[in-house]
Amino acid sequence: MAYIVDLRSDTVTKPSKSMRHAMVNSALGDDVFGEDPTVNTLESKIATLLGKQAALFVPSGTMANLIAVMVHCKKRGSEAIVGNKSHIYKYEQGGASHIAGVLLSTIQNKPDGTFDLKELESRIRGSDLHEPITSMVAIENTHNVCGGKVLPLEWLDKISALCQKHSIPLHMDGARLMNASEALKETPARLVKGCDSISVCFSKGLAAPVGSALVGAYHFIEQARRMRKMLGGGMRQAGVLAAAAVVALDETVPRLAFDHKRAQILAKTMQGLFLKSFSVDVEGVHTNIVMLKIADSSPLTADLVLKRLGQVALDETQGDCKTTNDEGVIVKAVGFDSKTIRFCLHVDISDEDLWLAIMKMTYVFKELDAAHPVAKS
Ligand SMILES: Cc1ncc(COP(=O)(O)O)c(C=O)c1O
Numbered sequence: 165m166a167y168i169v170d171l172r173s174d175t176v177t178k179p180s181k182s183m184r185h186a187m188v189n190s191a192l193g194d195d196v197f198g199e200d201p202t203v204n205t206l207e208s209k210i211a212t213l214l215g216k217q218a219a220l221f222v223p224s225g226t227m228a229n230l231i232a233v234m235v236h237c238k239k240r241g242s243e244a245i246v247g248n249k250s251h252i253y254k255y256e257q258g259g260a261s262h263i264a265g266v267l268l269s270t271i272q273n274k275p276d277g278t279f280d281l282k283e284l285e286s287r288i289r290g291s292d293l294h295e296p297i298t299s300m301v302a303i304e305n306t307h308n309v310c311g312g313k314v315l316p317l318e319w320l321d322k323i324s325a326l327c328q329k330h331s332i333p334l335h336m337d338g339a340r341l342m343n344a345s346e347a348l349k350e351t352p353a354r355l356v357k358g359c360d361s362i363s364v365c366f367s368k369g370l371a372a373p374v375g376s377a378l379v380g381a382y383h384f385i386e387q388a389r390r391m392r393k394m395l396g397g398g399m400r401q402a403g404v405l406a407a408a409a410v411v412a413l414d415e416t417v418p419r420l421a422f423d424h425k426r427a428q429i430l431a432k433t434m435q436g437l438f439l440k441s442f443s444v445d446v447e448g449v450h451t452n453i454v455m456l457k458i459a460d461s462s463p464l465t466a467d468l469v470l471k472r473l474g475q476v477a478l479d480e481t482q483g484d485c486k487t488t489n490d491e492g493v494i495v496k497a498v499g500f501d502s503k504t505i506r507f508c509l510h511v512d513i514s515d516e517d518l519w520l521a522i523m524k525m526t527y528v529f530k531e532l533d534a535a536h537p538v539a540k541s
Pocket residue numbers: 223224225226227251252304308337339340365367376
């Protein structure tokens with residue numbers, strides 16, 4: 165038996181005791197009739213937190229983003245401009261095209277998760293009948309593929325001014341908005357001030373088992389409610405789920421700083437090993453995500469490194485790389501591409517887990533670095 169430190173995602177968390185208690189004890193009703201008091205509490209709580217008029221509880225971040233696309237892009241032949249590394253573009257099966265009939269046009273994300281605003285402006289279509297109608301721009305904060313980076317406030321203000329100038333709605337995929345707010349020490353309302361709609365996930369760093377909210381103006385949420393029903397996302401006594409999300413806002417949000425601190429410790433320790441095969445951009449670790457880069461000139465791949473982190477070699481446990489019960493340690497993470505591995509900190513990772521992960525990663529990275537030297541240039 166080995167002890168597992170699961171750093172694959174902040175979605176792997178289990179509901180806390182207080183979440184489970186709230187799930188069992190909260191008042192319930194039929195939410196499709198608008199009669200679930202716990203869902204109503206959650207919706208008004210998250211709307212207020214984001215400084216918007218209304219919110220809608222939905223099963224997932226993917227559905228929240230899809231509904232935003234469907235409401236903003238009403239006409240056939242509409243186009244939504246999104247980053248080429250955005251979740252909407254890369255990981256939602258092209259639902260915007262598949263289900264909503266919307267063209268997703270990509271603009272290149274810079275390493276910090278932003279994109280060039282001059283290029284964005286040049287990409288907004290006029291009234292040429294050959295072209296689709298630009299009906300929405302979407303941004304992501306924090307930016308997952310860019311390593312949990314927080315979009316700079318100044319850039320947020322600029323992109324919102326640009327979208328307003330062209331009367332194009334701005335949507336924020338804020339699956340990890342609360343992490344961004346914690347990192348910048350700014351209120352979530354400030355971060356989304358210039359956005360027309362925002363999706364927020366309760367089931368990522370906030371550690372609730374299920375659910376997201378779509379947030380915006382009354383008339384937007386009214387239309388979103390219709391779309392949710394059409395997509396099969398109208399849930400009945402959904403308060404059992406919303407109850408955990410309410411607890412997440414009260415209890416998990418105030419402790420996100422711990423995840424960020426642990427991410428910093430992990431990043432600095434890995435970078436401090438000074439191995440030729442591996443590097444971490446410590447400055448680029450803004451929140452709970454650490455991206456490990458494998459040198460291009462190394463024969464190692466993400467798959468190989470992940471496989472080794474998932475095994476316990478005999479001699480590992482003869483040293484320090486073990487729990488107090490003498491169990492070997494396995495670290496789980498995800499490969500983003502053949503040379504990049506993502507490690508994600510979350511509420512279920514204790515200081516002891518972090519320590520064990522560091523011991524294991526140090527052991528494995530040193531071993532792999534020695535066994536598979538980078539090619540000399
Ligand atoms: C940035 C971002 N947006 C949206 C989603 C989709 O959320 P869900 O898995 O709830 O559909 C994710 C999921 O990891 C995400 O990281």
